[in-house]
Amino acid sequence: MTVEIPALSRGRVAALWARKHxxxxxxxxxxxxxxxxxxxxxxxxxxxxxxxxxxxxxxxxNLKLLMIxxxxxxxxxxxxxxxxxxxxxxxxxxGLIAGRQIRLGISASQGMSATQRISDLTRRFGLMIGTxxxxxxxxxxxxxxxxxxxxxxxxxxxxxxxxxxxxxxxARWTARLGLLVLAAMPLAxxxxxxxxxxxxEWEGFMxxxxxxxxxxxxxxxxxxxxxxxxRSKLPLLKWxxxxxxxxxxxxPLFVLxxxxxxxxxxxxxxxxxxxxxxxxxxxxxxxxxxxxxxxxRGGLQSVPKGQEEAAKALGLSPxxxxxxxxxxxxxxxxxxxxxxxxxxLFKDTTLxxxxxxxxxxxxxxxxxxxQPDFVGQGLIIESLIFVAFLFWVGSFTMSRExxxxxxxxxxxxx
Amino acid sequence: MTxxxxxxxxxxxxxxxxxxxxxxxxxxxxxxxxxxxWLANNYLTRSQDLGIPTSFDFLDQPTSFDIxxxxxxxxxxxxxxxxxxxxxTIRISAVGIVFATALGILVGIGxxxxxxxxxxxxxxxxxxxxxxxxxxxxxxxxLGIVLQLFPRIEDAWNIGGLIIVSNRGVSLVWFEGTTLAxxxxxxxxxxxxxxxxxxxxxxxxxxxGAPTRAGLLGLSFLILVMVTGWFVLGATxxxxxxxxxxxxxxxxxxxxxxxxxxxxxxxxxxxxxxxTRGSIQAVPKGQGEAGSALALSGxxxxxxxxxxxxxxxxxxxxxxxxxxLIKNSSxxxxxxxxxxxxxxxxxxGNGKPAVPAFVLALVFYVVLSLITSTLVNIAxxxxxxxxx
Numbered sequence: 001m002t003v004e005i006p007a008l009s010r011g012r013v014a015a016l017w018a019r020k021h022x023x024x025x026x027x028x029x030x031x032x033x034x035x036x037x038x039x040x041x042x043x044x045x046x047x048x049x050x051x052x053x054x055x056x057x058x059x060x061x062n063l064k065l066l067m068i069x070x071x072x073x074x075x076x077x078x079x080x081x082x083x084x085x086x087x088x089x090x091x092x093x094x095g096l097i098a099g100r101q102i103r104l105g106i107s108a109s110q111g112m113s114a115t116q117r118i119s120d121l122t123r124r125f126g127l128m129i130g131t132x133x134x135x136x137x138x139x140x141x142x143x144x145x146x147x148x149x150x151x152x153x154x155x156x157x158x159x160x161x162x163x164x165x166x167x168x169x170x171a172r173w174t175a176r177l178g179l180l181v182l183a184a185m186p187l188a189x190x191x192x193x194x195x196x197x198x199x200x201e202w203e204g205f206m207x208x209x210x211x212x213x214x215x216x217x218x219x220x221x222x223x224x225x226x227x228x229x230x231r232s233k234l235p236l237l238k239w240x241x242x243x244x245x246x247x248x249x250x251x252p253l254f255v256l257x258x259x260x261x262x263x264x265x266x267x268x269x270x271x272x273x274x275x276x277x278x279x280x281x282x283x284x285x286x287x288x289x290x291x292x293x294x295x296x297r298g299g300l301q302s303v304p305k306g307q308e309e310a311a312k313a314l315g316l317s318p319x320x321x322x323x324x325x326x327x328x329x330x331x332x333x334x335x336x337x338x339x340x341x342x343x344x345l346f347k348d349t350t351l352x353x354x355x356x357x358x359x360x361x362x363x364x365x366x367x368x369x370x371q372p373d374f375v376g377q378g379l380i381i382e383s384l385i386f387v388a389f390l391f392w393v394g395s396f397t398m399s400r401e402x403x404x405x406x407x408x409x410x411x412x413x414x
Numbered sequence: 415m416t417x418x419x420x421x422x423x424x425x426x427x428x429x430x431x432x433x434x435x436x437x438x439x440x441x442x443x444x445x446x447x448x449x450x451x452w453l454a455n456n457y458l459t460r461s462q463d464l465g466i467p468t469s470f471d472f473l474d475q476p477t478s479f480d481i482x483x484x485x486x487x488x489x490x491x492x493x494x495x496x497x498x499x500x501x502x503t504i505r506i507s508a509v510g511i512v513f514a515t516a517l518g519i520l521v522g523i524g525x526x527x528x529x530x531x532x533x534x535x536x537x538x539x540x541x542x543x544x545x546x547x548x549x550x551x552x553x554x555x556x557l558g559i560v561l562q563l564f565p566r567i568e569d570a571w572n573i574g575g576l577i578i579v580s581n582r583g584v585s586l587v588w589f590e591g592t593t594l595a596x597x598x599x600x601x602x603x604x605x606x607x608x609x610x611x612x613x614x615x616x617x618x619x620x621x622x623g624a625p626t627r628a629g630l631l632g633l634s635f636l637i638l639v640m641v642t643g644w645f646v647l648g649a650t651x652x653x654x655x656x657x658x659x660x661x662x663x664x665x666x667x668x669x670x671x672x673x674x675x676x677x678x679x680x681x682x683x684x685x686x687x688x689x690t691r692g693s694i695q696a697v698p699k700g701q702g703e704a705g706s707a708l709a710l711s712g713x714x715x716x717x718x719x720x721x722x723x724x725x726x727x728x729x730x731x732x733x734x735x736x737x738x739l740i741k742n743s744s745x746x747x748x749x750x751x752x753x754x755x756x757x758x759x760x761x762x763g764n765g766k767p768a769v770p771a772f773v774l775a776l777v778f779y780v781v782l783s784l785i786t787s788t789l790v791n792i793a794x795x796x797x798x799x800x801x802x
Contacts (some may be wrong), residue, residue: 021530028529036531223590234439240446250780252741254748255755255772262768266460267453347547354549354748366557381558388546388554395545 043121059386062137062368066386067135069203075196079206080147082189087151089185091158098159099166110406124401131393200275203359205390207277212335212346215284216338222285223292228322230297241293248290253348257283257355280352288345295337299330335409339402343395350391361387445485457769470774472766479760481752483668492761498776506671506753507740507782510678515732515737518686523716525691529771543684548742551681555751556673564567567659578654578661582647584672585654588665592647600643607639608632648747674746682739686732694720725796733790737783754778 008016022036023029059066068079101107112120122129136144170178202210229241248256260283264274274282303326311325332337353360359367365383368374420505427433461468473493480488484498524536543551561581565571570580576587589597612628619626654664697720747756758775762768 016520021528024528031529032531035529035535039531039535092448147672234435236439236443238442247780250737250741250783251776252755252779254744255758255775255779258755258759259768259776262762266457266769268456270460343545347545350547350549351745354745362547362553366553378562380562381554384550384554384558388550391547391550392542392545392743396541399545 009261036257054382055377055379056382056386057137058368058374058382060140061373062371063135063138063362065368066361066364067204068206069199069364071197071203071206078141078193078196080143080150083147084150084154084190085164085185085189087153087155088158089182089189091155091160092162092182095159095162095164096166097112099160099163102163102168124404125397127393128397129168131390148275188305198275200277202277204364205361207352207358207360208349209344211277211281211284211352212342212349214350215288215345216342218281218285219289219292222289224296224327226289226293226295227300230293232299245290249294250288252411253283253287254351254355257351258286261356276356277353280349280356280358281357284345284349289340291341292338295334295341296330298337299334300326302333333409336402336406338396341407342399343402346398347391347395361390421532421692431661461767461769466767468767468770472761472770472772475766476745477761478764481757482750483671483752492766495761496774499752499754499775502751502752503740503743503755504782506678506743506746506751507673510675510682510739510743511736513675513679514682514686514735518732518735519632519681519690521683521687522690522694525687526694539779540684540687543681544688545677545684547749548681549745552674552745552749555677556670559676560669560673563762567656567661570656570661572656575714576622578656578664580661582661582671583669585661585664586667586668587651587653589644589649590652591649596647597640597643597649600639604636604639607635611635617753632725668751670746670749674743674749674751676740678742681742685735685738689728689731689735690724693724696727697723729790729794729797733787733794736790740782740786741779 022032064071071079098107132148136148139145165178199210226241226245229237230245232238232241257280260279261276264279264282268274307329308321308326311321316324350360350362352358353363357363365387366380369377369380369383422599424430471494476489477486477492477495478488479495480486481495481498484502486495486498492530493652521539524532525540527533527536527589560583564579564581567580567582570578571771572578578585589648608628615626615628615631618624622633652663654666656662701723702715702720705719710719743753744755746753747759750756754775758771761771
């Protein structure tokens with residue numbers, strides 16, 4: 001005899017769900033009502049503010065100032081070209097990685113259909129793309145559209161080329177030449193930009209992005225050396241590293257930036273006389289190096305001792321044991337932590353605006369509320385929400401990508 | 415039969431590992447020393463050229479600026495201004511740590527709640543605050559919330575006569591007739607009594623099985639001690655009132671102090687919530703299930719079984735957040751909160767030598783960080799799982 005289980009109606013399913021997740025106990029019901037009411041009210045106010053009450057013309061009128069500061073209009077083309085080159089660069093690297101993964105059969109997207117891939121990419125980067133489109137919709141000229149479209153074009157082209165090249169196993173010298181070209185591309189873009197406007201005058205959101213990027217890249221040599229020094233058995237090296245790392249990690253970045261603002265010219269010959277941006281980047285580099293050292297130290301500890309012993313058994317020199325065998329694995333294991341450090345540096349770049357008086361995104365957003373058209377109208381809320389939103393989109397996307405990478409690397413599982 | 419010991423050929427000096435190690439070390443050390451020497455030399459010659467002193471003599475010179483919210487005259491030496499600044503930094507950090515821990519743990523538990531609304535709300539809180547720069551949050555709290563959303567003094571919000579909120583700051587109901595220190599002394603006395611009662615009740619419980627009721631008895635004792643102390647010290651309550659475009663009575667919290675503290679608390683709480691959530695999830699599921707099998711209620715299961723084990727895991731990362739909060743309190747200087755950083759900044763602005771003034775502040779922050787991390791380490795060792 002078969003028992004017929006009656007299918008539940010849709011309303012019944014919803015009622016069961018609500019009973020389980022919203023009204024389990026009287027206390028639960030109370031919480032649901034209080035917090036549900038609160039959230040509904042907040043959502044109502046937020047929607048009202050975003051679409052009706054908010055006066056977003058303060059953003060759209062000043063979009064260029066907020067993004068790239070007082071960059072001269074005659075040289076806007078250089079920004080567009082640099083962005084297109086960076087798009088190509090990013091596309092190439094992404095394509096090379098994808099090609100290599102396909103060649104080795106470890107690609108996550110291999111079994112996916114086209115629709116699945118698109119939905120995967122939308123889930124991961126939709127927020128960023130949506131924000132970009134929103135920014136473009138706020139502009140009044142065609143330039144930014146052309147810039148973004150050309151960058152997307154070069155990026156897609158680069159991806160296509162990179163994936164093709166990456167599917168081959170390259171000869172050693174070809175690979176090295178390719179790496180050299182890859183390293184030269186952002187440098188070329190940088191010099192093309194500084195030919196018109198020196199680094200010291202980069203402002204707006206561009207300052208936040210470039211100084212965070214410069215800080216995280218430049219801190220690598222020092223950070224790795226400090227990590228090696230701290231793990232070394234040689235007492236002098238060890239103590240120099242420990243003192244540096246602990247002193248920097250114990251001091252607030254804001255005070256370090258204030259110190260750099262008034263006294264960097266005391267420590268280097270006056271002929272060098274660094275600009276404010278350089279001061280900020282130097283401070284970011286020295287500051288982040290101490291944190292990176294601790295991250296790398298964690299990575300070094302995560303590499304099994306057998307790796308070093310195996311390298312020794314192969315007769316590699318101590319330097320090669322470290323730089324060819326142990327360090328690459330250590331750095332790979334801590335990629336998520338490095339991304340985390342990058343995110344926190346990205347957020348901390350706002351301190352440079354306050355400490356050194358650089359016109360970054362945050363100080364810019366405060367400055368625009370003092371313009372004759374907008375002064376005294378209480379528009380600081382609109383402009384700060386815009387700033388917070390841009391930082392949020394960047395940090396949130398990166399942190400989710402790093403979580404995804406963490407799962408894929410399987411650190412801690414192996 | 416004769417045994418011959420094989421002759422050990424000592425390697426030449428330039429291939430002796432021990433010698434090479436020391437040579438390498440000394441070379442690196444001298445390079446570091448040379449860089450330091452170069453920097454120091456640059457600094458000294460340049461200071462001499464510009465006639466800027468490099469000593470700490472400025473500490474004895476008069477301050478020549480006022481400190482809002484402190485009983486301080488500009489004629490006092492800079493040394494005293496630094497002490498006031500240090501006191502303010504410790505004050506905002508200590509208060510911030512207490513509130514951030516409470517809020518963070520609450521939100522962290524909320525994220526794992528079975529209640530869909532609560533868990534979603536907690537998730538939105540954590541994910542939105544964690545990914546925004548603290549300085550943006552702080553600026554928003556100061557310029558947006560306090561100076562703009564809060565009403566003018568004429569139509570200040572009056573919450574039950576206990577709290578008055580306006581754009582000139584927040585005034586709270588407070589006590590008068592005595593200072594804070596003796597009241598805190600009574601509070602500590604009550605806490606010690608609570609601890610002793612808990613120990614005594616535990617022993618009774620182990621001997622007879624009678625319910626401990628330590629929380630109930632201890633809390634009553636604490637309240638008893640506090641009430642006694644209140645009357646012994648002759649303290650009375652003062653409520654804030656709006657009178658003549660100013661708030662009289664109660665304790666006034668400066669707009670900048672309120673904004674900086676609020677931002678520090680909500681930002682750090684979002685990080686602590688994430689740590690709490692991770693730590694609770696790291697407690698083996700069987701522990702909570704065992705609690706259910708013993709017929710513990712949901713609250714008992716959380717409070718007596720899961721949370722103690724989770725907090726054990728959470729202590730080191732939460733300690734890191736405390737360090738971050740202390741360092742982040744230096745941002746208060748950007749909103750005219752007179753902490754150590756702002757004192758150093760204004761001292762330099764008044765023509766005192768920059769390098770010694772800031773280095774002094776840095777050294778203090780490093781010392782405060784070291785003290786905090788030592789305390790966290792002690793707590794960690796105390797609560798660590800004792801294994802057989």
